[in-house]
Amino acid sequence: MSGPLAQYLVLAALLFAIGLAGALSRRNAIVVLIGIELMLNAANLNLIAFWRYGPNPEALEGVIFVIFSIGIAAAEAAVGLGLIITVYRHFKSTSVEEFGELKG
Amino acid sequence: MLGAGLAKGMRETARNFIGSYLEYERLTTVEYPEEKIPAKETARQFPFLVYDGDDPEAGLRCVGCQICEKECPPQCIYIEKSKEKKPDHMGKMQLYPHTFDIDISVCMSCQICVEVCPFEAIKMDTEFEYSTTDRFGGLLADKHMLAKSNEHYNRIHPTEASAVDAKRKNDREVAAAKAKAKEEAAKAEAAKSKTDG
Amino acid sequence: MQSAFYILALLTIAGALGAMNFKRLVHCVLSLVVCFAGLAGLYLNLNAQFAGLVQLLVYVGAVAILVVFAMLLTRNAEDAPQNAGSTDWYLGLGVASMVFLILAFAVQGSELGAAETGKLSDPSVKAIGKSLMTTYVLPLEAMALLLTSALIGAVVIAKGPEEGGKP
Amino acid sequence: MLENIFVVAKQSVMGFLSGFLPEASLPFISSFLSIAPILGIFPLLFALTTIFERKGLGRIQNRRGPNRVGIPMTDIRIAGFGQFIADGIKSLTKEDIVPSSADKLIHFLAPVALIIPVLLMFSVLPFGKNLVPLDMKNGLLFFFAVGAASELSIFMAGWSSRNKYSLLGAMRAIAQMISYEMPFILSSLVVVMAAGSLSLVDIAEAQTGGIWNWHVFTPWGLLGMILFFIAAMAEANRSPFDLPEGESELVAGYFTEYSGFKFAIFFMAEYLGLFAALSVWITLFFGGWNGPFGQYSLLPSYLWFMLKLVLCIFFIIWIRGTMPRIRMDQLMNFAWKFMLPMCLINLLGAGSGYYIRQTFPQSPLAGWFFEWLVVGTALFWIWLELGDRIAGKALTQKREYRYADQ
Numbered sequence: 006m007s008g009p010l011a012q013y014l015v016l017a018a019l020l021f022a023i024g025l026a027g028a029l030s031r032r033n034a035i036v037v038l039i040g041i042e043l044m045l046n047a048a049n050l051n052l053i054a055f056w057r058y059g060p061n062p063e064a065l066e067g068v069i070f071v072i073f074s075i076g077i078a079a080a081e082a083a084v085g086l087g088l089i090i091t092v093y094r095h096f097k098s099t100s101v102e103e104f105g106e107l108k109g
Numbered sequence: 110m111l112g113a114g115l116a117k118g119m120r121e122t123a124r125n126f127i128g129s130y131l132e133y134e135r136l137t138t139v140e141y142p143e144e145k146i147p148a149k150e151t152a153r154q155f156p157f158l159v160y161d162g163d164d165p166e167a168g169l170r171c172v173g174c175q176i177c178e179k180e181c182p183p184q185c186i187y188i189e190k191s192k193e194k195k196p197d198h199m200g201k202m203q204l205y206p207h208t209f210d211i212d213i214s215v216c217m218s219c220q221i222c223v224e225v226c227p228f229e230a231i232k233m234d235t236e237f238e239y240s241t242t243d244r245f246g247g248l249l250a251d252k253h254m255l256a257k258s259n260e261h262y263n264r265i266h267p268t269e270a271s272a273v274d275a276k277r278k279n280d281r282e283v284a285a286a287k288a289k290a291k292e293e294a295a296k297a298e299a300a301k302s303k304t305d306g
Numbered sequence: 307m308q309s310a311f312y313i314l315a316l317l318t319i320a321g322a323l324g325a326m327n328f329k330r331l332v333h334c335v336l337s338l339v340v341c342f343a344g345l346a347g348l349y350l351n352l353n354a355q356f357a358g359l360v361q362l363l364v365y366v367g368a369v370a371i372l373v374v375f376a377m378l379l380t381r382n383a384e385d386a387p388q389n390a391g392s393t394d395w396y397l398g399l400g401v402a403s404m405v406f407l408i409l410a411f412a413v414q415g416s417e418l419g420a421a422e423t424g425k426l427s428d429p430s431v432k433a434i435g436k437s438l439m440t441t442y443v444l445p446l447e448a449m450a451l452l453l454t455s456a457l458i459g460a461v462v463i464a465k466g467p468e469e470g471g472k473p
Numbered sequence: 474m475l476e477n478i479f480v481v482a483k484q485s486v487m488g489f490l491s492g493f494l495p496e497a498s499l500p501f502i503s504s505f506l507s508i509a510p511i512l513g514i515f516p517l518l519f520a521l522t523t524i525f526e527r528k529g530l531g532r533i534q535n536r537r538g539p540n541r542v543g544i545p546m547t548d549i550r551i552a553g554f555g556q557f558i559a560d561g562i563k564s565l566t567k568e569d570i571v572p573s574s575a576d577k578l579i580h581f582l583a584p585v586a587l588i589i590p591v592l593l594m595f596s597v598l599p600f601g602k603n604l605v606p607l608d609m610k611n612g613l614l615f616f617f618a619v620g621a622a623s624e625l626s627i628f629m630a631g632w633s634s635r636n637k638y639s640l641l642g643a644m645r646a647i648a649q650m651i652s653y654e655m656p657f658i659l660s661s662l663v664v665v666m667a668a669g670s671l672s673l674v675d676i677a678e679a680q681t682g683g684i685w686n687w688h689v690f691t692p693w694g695l696l697g698m699i700l701f702f703i704a705a706m707a708e709a710n711r712s713p714f715d716l717p718e719g720e721s722e723l724v725a726g727y728f729t730e731y732s733g734f735k736f737a738i739f740f741m742a743e744y745l746g747l748f749a750a751l752s753v754w755i756t757l758f759f760g761g762w763n764g765p766f767g768q769y770s771l772l773p774s775y776l777w778f779m780l781k782l783v784l785c786i787f788f789i790i791w792i793r794g795t796m797p798r799i800r801m802d803q804l805m806n807f808a809w810k811f812m813l814p815m816c817l818i819n820l821l822g823a824g825s826g827y828y829i830r831q832t833f834p835q836s837p838l839a840g841w842f843f844e845w846l847v848v849g850t851a852l853f854w855i856w857l858e859l860g861d862r863i864a865g866k867a868l869t870q871k872r873e874y875r876y877a878d879q
Contacts, residue, residue: 009311013352014413016315020322020341022406027326030398035376039325039338042369046345049361057352065429065437071349071357072434075364076449080456082369086376087460093380111811111860112699118795122533126791129532137535332632336579339625346618355611359618367621367654371647374628378644431611431671 013054021047034089034099038082045078150266153233155213156222158255161198165256170230172197173206177222177231185215186222198277199284211255213239214248229273235265310351318344331377339370356431476773480603483507507606511595518782519744520557526790528553533794567733572635575730579633584731584738587626591742593619594749599674601762601775612673613665616753617658620708623746624650627717627727630739634730642726645801646710646717652808653707653714659816660700663693663823664757673753677761684765689758691841692849693823696856698758700816705750707808710743711789713796716804751785752778810863818855822848 024043031037049071056067089099096103129135139146160168173190189208197203222231234257241247263270321341328334342365349358438446483506490502524539531538542559543550571580597612599605609615624647631643665671667688668679680686688694707714718726728739755761759781762774772780799807826848833840 011413012311012315013348015410016318016348018406018409018413019319021409022402023319023322023326025405026398026402028398029401030395031326032394033331035331035373035380036326036334039334039373042338042365043322043325043341046342046365049357050345050348053349053352053354053357057354065434068354068357068429068434069437069442071354072360072438073445073449075357075360076453079364079368080453082372083460084456084463086372087463089376090379090464099380110857115796119791122791122795125535126529126532126794129535135535136537138537140537140540332576332579336625336629343622355609356614359611359614362618363614363621367618367624368651371624371628371651374625374647378640431614432669 008058010054010058013058014051017047017050017054020044020050032100034092034101034104035086037101038085038089041085042078042082045074045081049074148235148265150268152235153218153220154237155216155218155234155239155250156211156220156231156255157234157257157261158209158252159230159232159259159262160256161259163258165253165258167195169205169252169256170197170228171206171209172203172228172230173209174204174227176225176227180221180225182219182221183215183217185212186210187212199281200288201284206252209252209255211250212248213250214244229277232262232266311348314344314347314351317341318348332374335370335373335377338373339366342366342370354429356429356434476602476770478773479510479601479775508596511606512592515595515745515748516741518748518786519741520561521554522744522786523560524554524557525786526793527556529787529790530794533791561737564734564737569733569735570730572730574635576633576635579629580730583626583630583633584735584742586629587623587742588738588745590619590622590626591746591749594746595752597673598749598752599677599756599761600752600778601773604762604775605674608674609672611671613661613671613676613753616673616749617654620746620749621654623742630731631727634727636730638724638729639727642717642719642723642729645723646727649707649710649714649717649804649808652805653704653812656700656808656812656816657704657708659813660697660704660819661753661757663697663819664688666820666823666827667691667694673756673761677756677763680760681763683767684760687758687760687763687765691826692845692852693819693826694758695849696815696819696822696852698754700812700819701754701757704812705747705754706789706792707804709747709750711747712793713799714804715798716801719798747789748782748786751782751789755781755785811859815856815859819852822852 021044024040024047026040027043028037028040031040052067052070052074056065056070059067092104093099096106125135159170161170162168173188175188175190178184178186178188187208187210188206191205191207194202194204218233220233223233239248259270259274263274318341321337321339321344324337325334325341328337342361346358346361346366349355349361483503486506487499487503491499494502528538528540538553539556540553541550542553542555544555571577594616596607597605597609597615599608627646627650628643631639631641631646634640664676668676670676670679680688684690689698706712710717717723718728723729728736731739755778762778764770764772764774764777770777826844829844829847830837830840833843
């Protein structure tokens with residue numbers, strides 16, 4: 006497959022891979038969260054690209070899906086950062102290695 | 110109601126805004142170099158030397174006693190006494206200052222020189238516009254710059270100056286009376302010695 | 307439109323790489339903002355105006371600011387050293403490149419008809435709003451509930467125990 | 474004739490240029506011709522506002538304000554209106570100081586990143602009939618989205634200076650702008666509901682036909698107008714919400730470490746953001762470029778717009794001369810406990826007002842009357858209750874000091 010849709014899909018794949026690499030290899034919990042946000046955004050880009058170059062752009066599924074996804078990402082960021090702040094209060098660090106001690 | 114206080118405040122500021130164009134008295138400031146607020150009677154800026162009569166050289170009240178020089182906290186006064194004497198207003202022979210300099214840039218307007226002067230010779234002026242482009246020479250006031258007439262003193266501090274004038278007049282009268290009494294006593298002494306002798 | 311795509315794609319990828327690789331957390335966040343702005347530009351390029359502007363409003367205006375706040379509240383951890391060359395790093399890089407290669411091959415080899423739609427549809431906000439209120443009203447309500455609970459949850463988590471009271 | 478003078482002028486210039494310039498360059502020339510007047514007029518308005526503000530504040534405090542600087546080398550003073558040129562020259566020629574421990578790149582980028590979104594905000598504003606640089610379907614959303622981007626620039630400025638005053642100012646600014654972002658957007662939604670469009674051009678056109686069609690003369694529009702104004706003042710860090718740059722406690726807030734022309738850019742960005750917010754305020758509630766007399770327009774539409782904008786500028790100067798700066802806890806309480814519920818209730822009021830008017834299709838006057846009677850009374854009552862019970866208490870309560878009172 007080639008053409009504009011493939012371009013967007015490859016770009017989204019690259020974005021997803023960068024986010025994944027960051028989320029797996031960085032230690033700071035905030036950076037891990039940023040990586041997860043990047044992966045979510047890659048998915049959003051896919052949705053929009055499929056909607057635009059798909060067979061039926063008159064239907065609004067793609068855009069609506071993205072709007073919901075953005076809303077969920079905002080909620081996720083708020084809760085995730087709240088958790089990070091709480092853990093920081095306890096361990097005085099935001100390194101994900103500390104988080105391992107949380108297991109019961 | 111929320112906002113009522115704001116409306117009240119805005120009415121007040123609007124009244125100020127319009128009023129400041131209509132009523133001159135509302136303005137609390139003047140446009141300085143063109144307009145000036147006359148100095149208050151109790152204002153004090155920098156010292157000056159008082160002289161009586163028309164001749165600043167002859168009428169200078171200062172006798173060069175150097176008390177002010179010693180008392181001045183920032184030490185901005187420099188005095189050199191004269192060699193010869195001349196009579197003061199009571200006829201007593203006194204020295205006078207040969208040199209009398211005040212460094213205005215150092216003076217802190219504390220008025221201690223005025224407080225300590227026993228001859229009512231140094232007073233505080235209300236003049237403050239001494240700005241100059243010459244930082245060192247321009248702010249060093251010498252005897253000629255400092256000497257100002259008793260009329261000037263009466264004009265800027267009328268209450269204080271009239272008290273000083275009355276006191277000096279009284280001093281003069283007392284001195285004259287004393288001199289007269291002394292003269293009479295001397296005359297009587299002479300007459301007595303004449304009758305005796 | 308093609309040159310705009312390349313510029314925006316470059317901006318997005320550069321921003322994403324920066325967000326994952328800078329040492330300072332603040333630089334990561336600012337780089338992330340560049341990435342988000344690039345994505346918003348891509349959405350606009352794809353004629354999804356509403357989605358692009360919402361992306362800008364929510365991600366740049368809210369999520370990035372939230373991350374900034376979290377960063378400022380956890381200030382001691384500002385300079386977390388990155389362990390380049392450790393096992394974690396190799397693992398992350400390896401998995402990520404595998405994922406990318408698989409996805410890229412899948413996309414290239416896909417038989418999916420790349421429907422070159424001639425007409426550009428530009429959905430009006432009215433249409434989006436109407437379908438949100440009719441077809442998708444249930445997800446919308448669920449979303450509202452989720453956001454409310456997330457708001458309350460975040461406040462409860464981050465507020466911590468009451469001062470002087472019981473923990 | 475006068476109405477379309479700018480449109481005609483641009484068309485004739487474009488027609489002239491298309492004769493010998495290559496085809497590909499024409500869109501750029503066209504954009505440039507649309508942008509250049511904005512870049513000329515609004516910074517000039519900013520410069521004039523600084524001098525008007527100083528003179529106005531002076532008069533409010535029974536002073537004269539600046540009245541010295543006129544034409545150099547002469548005694549002509551033109552009532553002090555040479556001041557802004559002197560200020561401009563001064564800030565242009567001043568030394569640019571960068572703190573040695575600052576994050577140099579971000580410190581340099583912050584003013585640039587601030588002025589770009591602020592200028593972008595102007596691109597969707599309808600300045601007159603057919604005078605809009607970018608007629609976007611989602612113009613209002615664009616305005617809010619771009620405005621949200623300026624928060625981050627303020628954070629960049631505060632953080633990169635490595636100064637605690639800057640950082641505190643930036644923290645305050647972000648907290649304030651995030652808190653008032655929601656009332657800012659929600660209070661404008663009533664107009665979007667009424668006009669059925671997010672395009673500012675459509676919103677302005679929905680209010681043509683005389684002063685009684687302006688949204689401010691409906692109960693929800695009046696309330697929305699007040700709420701939008703308060704939120705806009707807070708978004709623009711304008712007095713009485715100028716805590717981020719509270720001179721008495723924070724030196725100058727987030728731009729403490731900026732000098733010379735970078736400082737001037739911060740200053741200008743603040744005022745330009747304010748003008749943009751006021752322009753949206755005018756467009757949403759005061760008829761935009763519409764004159765108040767229906768089809769007897771008297772003045773060209775862009776002059777009506779500028780007249781309204783200048784009146785708004787005088788109004789905010791008046792507000793600044795009246796109100797003291799409020800406290801941080803008051804600010805937050807007011808945003809979350811009063812502004813947000815009030816905006817949500819106002820949305821309800823706008824919806825019910827719409828249905829009340831729908832029930833009187835024959836006589837708009839009766840619909841208007843009943844709308845005021847029902848919705849207006851309800852909103853006024855809620856304003857009183859909420860204002861006194863919640864906001865009044867929050868605004869007047871004594872502040873509790875955690876450490877100082879012991």
